[in-house]
Amino acid sequence: MIRFLMVCSISFQFFTSHCFSDQSILQDSVSTGENDADQKPITDFFSFEANSQSSSEDWQNDDSNQQHASESPKKEKYFPYHLYAEFLYFKISEDAIKYAEKFPQDSTITPRVSEIKQDFSYSPGVRVGAGVPTYLDQWEIGAEWTYLYSHPSIRRSKAKEFGILASLVIPTWGAFGNNAVEHVKGSWHLTFNSVDLNLQRKFHPTKSVLISAWGGILAGFIDQKISVHYKDFRIDFIEVTTPQKVVSKQWMSSVGPYMGLDLACRLPKKFDLFFKYSIGLLGGMFSVKTKYKDFSKSSDEAHVTLKDSYTSTFTVQQMQAGISKDWTFRCWETSVALGWEFQQWAHQMNMRWFSSFTQAQDPADLSFYGPFLRILCRF
Numbered sequence: 001m002i003r004f005l006m007v008c009s010i011s012f013q014f015f016t017s018h019c020f021s022d023q024s025i026l027q028d029s030v031s032t033g034e035n036d037a038d039q040k041p042i043t044d045f046f047s048f049e050a051n052s053q054s055s056s057e058d059w060q061n062d063d064s065n066q067q068h069a070s071e072s073p074k075k076e077k078y079f080p081y082h083l084y085a086e087f088l089y090f091k092i093s094e095d096a097i098k099y100a101e102k103f104p105q106d107s108t109i110t111p112r113v114s115e116i117k118q119d120f121s122y123s124p125g126v127r128v129g130a131g132v133p134t135y136l137d138q139w140e141i142g143a144e145w146t147y148l149y150s151h152p153s154i155r156r157s158k159a160k161e162f163g164i165l166a167s168l169v170i171p172t173w174g175a176f177g178n179n180a181v182e183h184v185k186g187s188w189h190l191t192f193n194s195v196d197l198n199l200q201r202k203f204h205p206t207k208s209v210l211i212s213a214w215g216g217i218l219a220g221f222i223d224q225k226i227s228v229h230y231k232d233f234r235i236d237f238i239e240v241t242t243p244q245k246v247v248s249k250q251w252m253s254s255v256g257p258y259m260g261l262d263l264a265c266r267l268p269k270k271f272d273l274f275f276k277y278s279i280g281l282l283g284g285m286f287s288v289k290t291k292y293k294d295f296s297k298s299s300d301e302a303h304v305t306l307k308d309s310y311t312s313t314f315t316v317q318q319m320q321a322g323i324s325k326d327w328t329f330r331c332w333e334t335s336v337a338l339g340w341e342f343q344q345w346a347h348q349m350n351m352r353w354f355s356s357f358t359q360a361q362d363p364a365d366l367s368f369y370g371p372f373l374r375i376l377c378r379f
Contacts, residue, residue, distance in 0.1 A: 079378035088125035096364030254284030
């Protein structure tokens, strides 16, 4: 205790002596006129301290603001309108295109008969669409148009000793005679157009998952043409006149409701995996015209035309799967997608006057599948 008091007294004496000495020096400087020269640096020192303190406070505020901004999540830009174009490369096939039947000319009781059908190939197409927002949250109106055209190579076949059955002229002309040929040539054309208008609702269950459900009206227009030419008939009945060329055309116009679901999953680096499925029920008007011409033992201008019209309902299904990549700019965003698509339009081949030797051709399904490339812009 005594030592503590001694230390405190010594410190107090040192402090008082130092203060009084400074005060005497300050008075001497005032009396000698040195106050102005020494006072300015003192004021500058205090002003510098004040300024530095305020600057440090501002820097701390800036640091805190920057830290707060860095901690807050970055808000993604929203572009409500979008346009897109798709380049399609689809293989289009029709189930019931059979030009003839090939049967071996041997002594077997049950010969193996093979069908001569159309060979299908890939053809280019295009699809364009757009989407605009509505006044309702997460609701969007969309429209789309698809165009496809297919003209695969001509199907040719031949067989010796009249080993081909010209099935498209039977049983229209009744007889079993004058229906065996050695050469057949067939071709098929298709023009496809579809237009749809839909209303879409988007859902965000998580940050990386987007689900879109939609419904709307789908209209389809499909034109098909078949041309078959038979050569080198075996004449069994001289009195029978047999057509050597058969040409059939079918026009279909349809409209009906459809609905679908779209699922997208966000990956790193703005990649997306997507899957789409839709189904519709359409009512269509079918018009068929079949012309038989180039009759044996008749003039070139002779022909017979058969027509038929009817209505029917059928289903339409579409599936898509692929991956896309987004790039965001200041005022717009673009996306490139690569995927695979499958569509099926049920009961499209209804050329009723085309029949085979054994049974009439049932309505067959039109399907097309293949890759597609989509370029989309949002703004």
